[in-house]
Amino acid sequence: MKPLTRNQLAARVAQDIPEGAYVNLGIGAPTLIANFLPKDREIFLHSENGILGMGPAPPAGQEDWDLINAGKQAVTLLTGGAYFHHGDSFAMMRGGHLDICVLGAFQVSAAGDLANWHTGQPDAIPAVGGAMDLAVGARQVFVMMDHQTKQGEAKIVERCNYPLTAARCVDRIYTDLAVLDVTGRGLVVREMIEGLTFDELQRRSAAPLARGAAPDRTR
Amino acid sequence: MIDKIFESALAAVRDVKDGATVMVGGFGTAGQPSELVDALIEQGARDLTVVNNNAGNGELGLAALIRARRVRKIICSFPRQTNSHHFDALYRAGGIELELVPQGNLACRIEAGGSGLGAIYTPTGFGTRLAEGKETRRIDGRDYVLEFPIRADFALIKAEQGDRWGNLVYRKAARNFGPIMARAAACTVAQVTEVVPLGALDPEVIVTPGIFVHRVVAVGISRGPS
Numbered sequence: 001m002k003p004l005t006r007n008q009l010a011a012r013v014a015q016d017i018p019e020g021a022y023v024n025l026g027i028g029a030p031t032l033i034a035n036f037l038p039k040d041r042e043i044f045l046h047s048e049n050g051i052l053g054m055g056p057a058p059p060a061g062q063e064d065w066d067l068i069n070a071g072k073q074a075v076t077l078l079t080g081g082a083y084f085h086h087g088d089s090f091a092m093m094r095g096g097h098l099d100i101c102v103l104g105a106f107q108v109s110a111a112g113d114l115a116n117w118h119t120g121q122p123d124a125i126p127a128v129g130g131a132m133d134l135a136v137g138a139r140q141v142f143v144m145m146d147h148q149t150k151q152g153e154a155k156i157v158e159r160c161n162y163p164l165t166a167a168r169c170v171d172r173i174y175t176d177l178a179v180l181d182v183t184g185r186g187l188v189v190r191e192m193i194e195g196l197t198f199d200e201l202q203r204r205s206a207a208p209l210a211r212g213a214a215p216d217r218t219r
Numbered sequence: 220m221i222d223k224i225f226e227s228a229l230a231a232v233r234d235v236k237d238g239a240t241v242m243v244g245g246f247g248t249a250g251q252p253s254e255l256v257d258a259l260i261e262q263g264a265r266d267l268t269v270v271n272n273n274a275g276n277g278e279l280g281l282a283a284l285i286r287a288r289r290v291r292k293i294i295c296s297f298p299r300q301t302n303s304h305h306f307d308a309l310y311r312a313g314g315i316e317l318e319l320v321p322q323g324n325l326a327c328r329i330e331a332g333g334s335g336l337g338a339i340y341t342p343t344g345f346g347t348r349l350a351e352g353k354e355t356r357r358i359d360g361r362d363y364v365l366e367f368p369i370r371a372d373f374a375l376i377k378a379e380q381g382d383r384w385g386n387l388v389y390r391k392a393a394r395n396f397g398p399i400m401a402r403a404a405a406c407t408v409a410q411v412t413e414v415v416p417l418g419a420l421d422p423e424v425i426v427t428p429g430i431f432v433h434r435v436v437a438v439g440i441s442r443g444p445s
Contacts, residue, residue: 048322049246050392065249066393072247072276072300083391085398085426086246086272087330090323094343118348125310126319127299128349133323136342167346 001195003147003176011036013102013144013174016215017043024048024093024134026103027071030144033102046098048130050089053081070130093130093137101138103131105145105170107160110207112170112182114143115162128165135166147175147204154206156180156187172215177201179215188212223385223435224414228258231408231434235259235373238291240268242329242369242400243281244376247273247300250393252377252410253280254438259375260284266291270329270369272322272396274298274306282306290315294369296322321349324366326399332368333402333431341366374404377441378427381411382418385432386425394426401431408434412441 004012006029014036017023024046025033034056037043045054048070055076058064063074077083092098107115114135117128135141148154156173173180178201179191188210192201202209225231232255235241241259245251251271260283269290274297275282284290286305293315298306309315320328321343331339340363344350354365376397379390387409389397401407409427414437 047392049249049395064391066391068247068249068392072249077391083389083394085394086322086326086396087399089395090326094323094327094341123311125299125307126317127297128319128321129297130322132321132347132349133343136345137323164347166343 001193004193006032007036009144009174009176012179013142014038016142017041017100019043021099022046022052022092022097024098024101024138026101026131026134027129028104030102030104031069031071033144046089046092047075048089048093050084050086051075051077051081052084053078055081090130090133093133096137096139098138100140100142101134102142102144103134105143105155106162107155107157108143108145108170108173109157109160110186112168113160114141114165114170115160116165118163120162131165135169140171141169143170143173145173145175147177154204156205156207158207177204180209181212181215186210190215222383223429223433224383225434225436228254228410228436228438229261231255231436232258232262232373232375235262235264237264238266239264239372240270240370242270242371242374242396242404244374244395244397244400245271246392246395247276248280250377250389250395250397251280252375253441255375255408255410255436256280256284260287260289265289268292268294270294270325270371270400272296272325273300274303276300277302285309285315288314292316292318294318294320294325296320296325319349325369326396328366328369329396329399329403332370333399336368338365338367340364369403371400371404372406374400374407376400376407376409378409378411380413380415380420381409381432381435382415382420382429383435384417385409385429385435386420387411387427387432388420388424389426398427401427406433407431408436410436410438410441412439413437
């Protein structure tokens with residue numbers, strides 16, 4: 001069994017982003033998804049700091065620091081792209097105009113609760129950014145994360161013990177081992193990597209899983 | 220003749236008083252009015268409450284204001300970054316108060332402040348520790364948190380071009396908080412790359428109409444990130 005690399009995982013998520021979707025890719029690993037979006041689909045990338053139609057990083061030396069993404073890296077604007085202020089940007093999220101956001105996570109619960117902004121350590125300096133707005137606002141919330149922590153702890157849990165970003169917001173979880181849907185009857189496994197058994201996946205998860213059919217990839 | 224153009228950044232922030240609430244535009248360094256913040260450092264006001272998305276990056280602008288210990292409290296969404304060391308050190312030493320606000324709530328509280336609204340119900344933050352102790356309400360089956368407007372004595376923002384009536388256009392994603400902060404302050408000061416003659420800005424594309432802007436200062440091309 002070979003867990004997916006970061007890039008393989010990003011490529012897997014990218015397959016499920018349909019033509020015409022308005023999508024926000026969270027800072028960190030989800031940003032990589034942009035590199036794998038199918039070239040034959042027109043997909044609108046939103047950046048919380050006021051960009052729709054965000055394009056890839058410019059060549060070295062051609063950075064424009066008035067044109068950055070949420071992670072404050074230099075980006076470009078696609079032909080047809082637009083700029084707008086923060087009020088409009090967050091109205092796009094909160095108002096349900098954004099089709100999909102993909103976020104990283106510390107933990108996701110069986111009910112789809114998301115914890116991704118704070119480890120709960122008392123000495124940590126908290127920072128939340130736009131995570132809570134994306135989690136409550138986007139019509140579909142995808143999580144992209146490792147299945148377990150580096151220490152081997154489950155990140156899919158019965159209840160989050162880290163502070164919540166939002167309750168019952170996650171629709172689908174993509175990990176380096178599996179794709180799972182959060183449903184009314186709990187977590188349903190849609191895909192597993194080759195060589196992984198359901199029992200082994202269950203052993204690496206701290207919430208009950210159910211077997212399900214593979215997802216329709218061309219929604 | 221109405222002329223909102225000020226000769227210098229220092230003149231434009233001269234009357235910021237100790238204890239003032241000051242909105243500072245920008246997302247990281249994009250759109251941060253560094254020259255106005257430098258002028259505020261030189262001007263000397265202290266015990267400031269600053270509203271910004273972040274808590275300073277690197278050494279310049281807002282980071283320098285924080286390092287100079289002129290900020291009593293910061294209201295922001297994302298203080299902790301790889302280059303926010305001046306805030307981090309002061310915060311850990313108990314030298315600065317932090318009000319952490321989800322970014323969209325920060326934006327809509329500023330919008331409410333500039334729009335004359337008494338409060339807003341927002342879904343963001345419901346059920347989290349950032350909503351602890353706050354009034355909530357279920358409306359049409361969705362849960363909301365009551366949040367109050369943010370207004371300021373001054374808003375310091377950065378735009379690309381401005382005219383003597385205070386009309387502004389911005390540059391790329393440096394727009395971010397500028398237009399909404401401009402509406403939420405008793406006195407809005409815009410630093411611009413260039414002052415243009417009245418009529419030079421296409422009325423169809425003016426982003427911030429001059430009614431929201433009280434002072435305009437040309438600073439030329441502002442320096443990039445530190």
